[in-house]
Amino acid sequence: MSHSSPETLxxxxxxxxxGLLKRxxxxxxxxxxxxxxQEMPTQDPAVRRRNVQEVALGYTPEQARLESMxxxxxxxxxxxxxxxxxxxxxxxxxxAADGDFQGAxxxxxxxxxxxxxxxxxxxxxxxxxxxxxxxxxxxxxxxAVSIGRVERFVADLERESGSAVAPTIKPATGKxxxxxxxxxxxxxxxxxxxxxxxxxxxxxxxHKPGGVLVYGIPxxxxxxxxxxxxxxxxxxxxxxxxxxxxxxxxxKLKALIEEDGFDAVFIGTGAGLPKFMxxxxxxxxxxxxANEYLTRxxxxxxxxxxxxxxxxxxxxxxxxxxxxxxxxxxxxxxVRLGAEEVHIIYRRTEVEMxxxxxxxxxxxxxxxxxxxLENAKRLIGDKDGCxxxxxxxxxxxxxxxxxxxxxxxxxxxxxFIREIDAVIVAIGNDSNPLIPRTTDGLQTTKWGNIIVDETxxxxxxxxxxxxxxxxxxxxxxxAMGEGRRAAASINERLK
Amino acid sequence: MNKILARTQLSDDxxxxxxxxxxxxxxxxxxxxxxxxxxxxxxxRIPLTIADADPVEGSITIIFQAVGKTTHILADKQVGDxxxxxxxxxxxxxxxxKFGTVVCVGGGIGVAPLHPIxxxxxxxxNRIIVIVGARTKGLVILEEQMRALADExxxxxxxxxxxxxxxxxxxxxxxxxxIPKPDMVVAIGPPIMxxxxxxxxxxxxxxxxxxxxxxxxxxxxxxxxxxxxxGGQTKFVCVDGPEFDGHQVDFDNMMQRLKAYRKHEDHAHxxxxxxxxxxxxxxxxx
Numbered sequence: 007m008s009h010s011s012p013e014t015l016x017x018x019x020x021x022x023x024x025g026l027l028k029r030x031x032x033x034x035x036x037x038x039x040x041x042x043x044q045e046m047p048t049q050d051p052a053v054r055r056r057n058v059q060e061v062a063l064g065y066t067p068e069q070a071r072l073e074s075m076x077x078x079x080x081x082x083x084x085x086x087x088x089x090x091x092x093x094x095x096x097x098x099x100x101x102a103a104d105g106d107f108q109g110a111x112x113x114x115x116x117x118x119x120x121x122x123x124x125x126x127x128x129x130x131x132x133x134x135x136x137x138x139x140x141x142x143x144x145x146x147x148x149x150a151v152s153i154g155r156v157e158r159f160v161a162d163l164e165r166e167s168g169s170a171v172a173p174t175i176k177p178a179t180g181k182x183x184x185x186x187x188x189x190x191x192x193x194x195x196x197x198x199x200x201x202x203x204x205x206x207x208x209x210x211x212x213h214k215p216g217g218v219l220v221y222g223i224p225x226x227x228x229x230x231x232x233x234x235x236x237x238x239x240x241x242x243x244x245x246x247x248x249x250x251x252x253x254x255x256x257x258k259l260k261a262l263i264e265e266d267g268f269d270a271v272f273i274g275t276g277a278g279l280p281k282f283m284x285x286x287x288x289x290x291x292x293x294x295x296a297n298e299y300l301t302r303x304x305x306x307x308x309x310x311x312x313x314x315x316x317x318x319x320x321x322x323x324x325x326x327x328x329x330x331x332x333x334x335x336x337x338x339x340x341v342r343l344g345a346e347e348v349h350i351i352y353r354r355t356e357v358e359m360x361x362x363x364x365x366x367x368x369x370x371x372x373x374x375x376x377x378x379l380e381n382a383k384r385l386i387g388d389k390d391g392c393x394x395x396x397x398x399x400x401x402x403x404x405x406x407x408x409x410x411x412x413x414x415x416x417x418x419x420x421x422f423i424r425e426i427d428a429v430i431v432a433i434g435n436d437s438n439p440l441i442p443r444t445t446d447g448l449q450t451t452k453w454g455n456i457i458v459d460e461t462x463x464x465x466x467x468x469x470x471x472x473x474x475x476x477x478x479x480x481x482x483x484x485a486m487g488e489g490r491r492a493a494a495s496i497n498e499r500l501k
Numbered sequence: 502m503n504k505i506l507a508r509t510q511l512s513d514d515x516x517x518x519x520x521x522x523x524x525x526x527x528x529x530x531x532x533x534x535x536x537x538x539x540x541x542x543x544x545x546r547i548p549l550t551i552a553d554a555d556p557v558e559g560s561i562t563i564i565f566q567a568v569g570k571t572t573h574i575l576a577d578k579q580v581g582d583x584x585x586x587x588x589x590x591x592x593x594x595x596x597x598x599k600f601g602t603v604v605c606v607g608g609g610i611g612v613a614p615l616h617p618i619x620x621x622x623x624x625x626x627n628r629i630i631v632i633v634g635a636r637t638k639g640l641v642i643l644e645e646q647m648r649a650l651a652d653e654x655x656x657x658x659x660x661x662x663x664x665x666x667x668x669x670x671x672x673x674x675x676x677x678x679x680i681p682k683p684d685m686v687v688a689i690g691p692p693i694m695x696x697x698x699x700x701x702x703x704x705x706x707x708x709x710x711x712x713x714x715x716x717x718x719x720x721x722x723x724x725x726x727x728x729x730x731x732g733g734q735t736k737f738v739c740v741d742g743p744e745f746d747g748h749q750v751d752f753d754n755m756m757q758r759l760k761a762y763r764k765h766e767d768h769a770h771x772x773x774x775x776x777x778x779x780x781x782x783x784x785x786x787x
C-alpha cells in the first residue's frame with residue numbers, strides 16, 4: 007500500500023468538496039457513491055516506526071464532510087443494526103455532511119459515551135460498516151462509508167474545542183454506588199449512574215485509571231490524553247476515584263455493601279488473565295504475555311528509556327503468537343522499541359484474523375512480517391534458560407468450527423525451526439478470578455466469567471457486572487453497551 | 502499517598518518503615534505482600550513483604566533491602582515523607598494451623614516475611630524451631646524478635662561472625678533427622694537458599710513451604726510476569742502464591758527468570774548512585 011501524505015489528502019478533499027458545494031441540486035445516490043472514499047491521513051510508516059505518537063492523524067473537516075456525504079441515508083439503516091449500541095448513524099452523518107459537527111457529536115453521545123475512543127478502536131468493518139450499502143454497492147467493505155473515522159473526527163473536534171456540555175446531574179439521592187474497575191464498562195456505568203444523582207465511587211487496582219484503554223492499547227493507537235479527558239469528565243461530575251485499591255483484597259466486595267453503605271456494586275474488572283499456549287518452554291526467559299509486554303510499554307512508559315524505571319526487553323528478533331488486535335499492538339510496539347525483525351505467527355489465514363483491518367494494514371506498512379497457517383509447537387532455550395528458537399508446525403484450513411471460522415489443522419511432520427530472541431504470547435485473556443475467588447456466592451461459568459441475568463445483575467443481590475468479566479475478551483463498544491444496561495438496572499433498582 | 506510514620510535502619514542496607522495504610526492494615530494476613538511505587542509517572546512497581554501491621558493505628562510495616570534504584574530512593578525517605586502508591590494486601594495468606602513442630606528458616610532479608618508467619622504459627626499452638634542465617638553478623642535482622650518467639654533458636658552465619666559457622670541447611674538437616682521429625686518446614690530467603698532447603702528436607706519427607714519473590718507488575722494476575730513452574734504446571738506467584746510447596750518448585754527456572762532484567766537493573770542502580778553523588782556535590786558547592 008502506498009502512503010499518501012496528509013497534505014495531499016487534505017488538498018484533494020478541499021477541492022472535491024468545493025466542487026460539490028457549488029451544486030444547487032441535491033446529490034443522487036449514484037453521485038454520492040462516486041465521491042472519493044476518504045483515506046485516513048497517517049504518519050509516514052518510516053517515521054512512525056520510531057515514535058509512539060498516534061499513527062492515524064484524523065480527518066480534516068473537509069474530509070469528514072465528504073465522507074459523510076457518501077452516506078445514502080438508507081431508510082432501513084442497516085449500519086445501525088450492526089452497531090452494538092444502536093447509534094443513529096445516518097443521523098449523525100447527515101449532520102456532519104452539513105458541517106454541523108457539534109450536532110453530529112451530540113447525536114452519537116445519546117448512545118455512546120466514548121466516541122473518541124470507539125471511533126479509534128471499534129472493529130467497524132465487522133459492525134456498522136459491514137452492513138453499509140455503499141460498501142455493498144462497491145463490492146468491498148473497505149469502500150463502505152468510514153463511519154468510525156467521522157465519529158472520531160466529531161468527537162476530537164468537540165474535545166479540542168472544549169465545547170462539550172457537561173451533563174446535568176439530578177439532585178443528590180443519598181444513594182451510593184461502587185464501580186469496580188475503570189475501563190470502558192465502568193466508565194459508562196459511573197457516568198450513567200452519577201447523572202441520576204447517586205454518589206459514585208470507582209475503585210482501580212492500578213495507580214492510574216482507564217483499565218485496558220491505558221495499560222493495553224498503545225499510545226500510537228489511542229493517545230492516553232484522550233482517556234484521561236474522559237476520566238476528568240467523570241471526576242468533574244463528582245465521581246470519586248480510588249486508585250491502588252483492589253476489591254477482593256484491599257476490601258472485600260461484600261464489605262462494600264454490608265459495612266461501607268453502598269447500595270449497589272458494579273463489577274467491570276475485565277478479562278485480565280493472560281492465556282498461554284501450555285507448550286514446552288513457555289516459562290523461558292524472553293517469553294512474555296502480551297499483557298506484560300504492553301503494560302510495561304504503555305502504563306509503565308518503558309518506551310521512555312531515559313526516564314522510566316520499568317525495564318522492557320528489546321530483542322532483535324521478536325515472534326508474536328496470535329492474530330488479534332493485541333497481537334498487532336504487541337508487534338507494532340516491538341517495532342517501535344527497535345526490534346530488527348518482528349514476526350506474527352498465526353495458525354489460520356488473514357481472512358480469519360480477528361484484528362481490525364486497519365491495524366493489520368498498519369502493521370504491514372511498518373514492516374511486521376506475517377507467517378500464516380503456522381503455529382508454535384514448543385519453545386527452545388539455551389543453557390541460561392533464555393528462549394532462542396521456536397519449533398513451528400504448518401497448518402491448513404479444514405472444516406468450519408463452532409465460531410464459523412475454518413478450523414486450522416496441523417500438517418503432520420511439517421516441523422521446522424524459527425530462530426528468535428523473544429516471544430510474545432497474544433492468544434487472548436480469560437476472566438480475572440480475583441473477585442469471584444474472594445466473593446462467596448458469586449456465580450461464574452466454567453471459564454470464570456461472571457453470570458448475569460438480562461438486567462446485568464449477578465447471583466448476588468445489588469451486585470451487577472458487565473464488560474469482559476461477563477463476555478470474555480470482547481470489544482470496547484460491547485463493554486460500553488453492557489455498562490449501559492447495568493447502569494439502567496442499577497438506576498431502576500435505586501428508585 | 503501513604504505517609505511514612507517510622508523509619509529504622511536494621512542493618513547495613515536493610516530498612517524498616519511503618520507506612521500509613523489503614524485498609525491494608527485491616528485486611529492483611531501473614532504471608533501477604535504489597536506492591537509499592539514511588540512515582541506514578543515513571544516509577545517501577547516493586548513487590549515487598551508486609552512484615553507486620555497495626556490495624557488500630559492503620560499502619561503496615563515493611564522491611565526491605567536497598568538493592569536497586571527504587572529501594573535506594575525509598576531508603577532515603579524520612580518520617581513524614583510519602584510513598585505515592587501502595588497496593589495490597591496481595592497474594593494468598595499463609596495456611597496457618599496447628600501442625601505440631603514447625604521449623605522456620607529465614608535467610609538474610611527473608612527473616613522479614615518469616616516473622617509474621619512465625620508469630621501466626623506460634624499463636625496456633627505450634628512448637629517453633631527458628632533457624633536464622635545470614636552471610637555475616639551485620640546482615641542479621643530481627644534476631645531478638647525471632648528469639649523471643651522460638652521454642653528453639655539456632656543462628657548461623659556463613660563466616661561464623663555470629664552463632665554457628667554454617668549454612669542454614671546444616672542445622673535444618675539435623676533437625677529433620679530427629680525423632681520424631683518435625684511436621685512442617687517454612688523456608689524464606691534468597692532463591693538459592695530456598696532451593697537447598699527444599700533439597701535438604703526432601704529425603705526426610707517433611708513438607709516444606711517456600712515464599713517466592715519474583716518480578717511483578719500488577720500483582721493481581723493480569724501480566725503473568727511472575728509465573729513459575731510448580732509441579733510441572735505454570736503458577737502465578739501474585740495470585741496463586743507467594744507460598745508454594747518447595748519440593749515442587751522449579752527453582753532453576755525461577756532464578757533464570759529473576760535475572761531477565763539484570764543488566765538494566767544494574768545500570769539503573771549505578772546511575773542512581775552517580776546521581777546521588779552529583780546531588781551531594783551540588784549541595785556542597787553553593
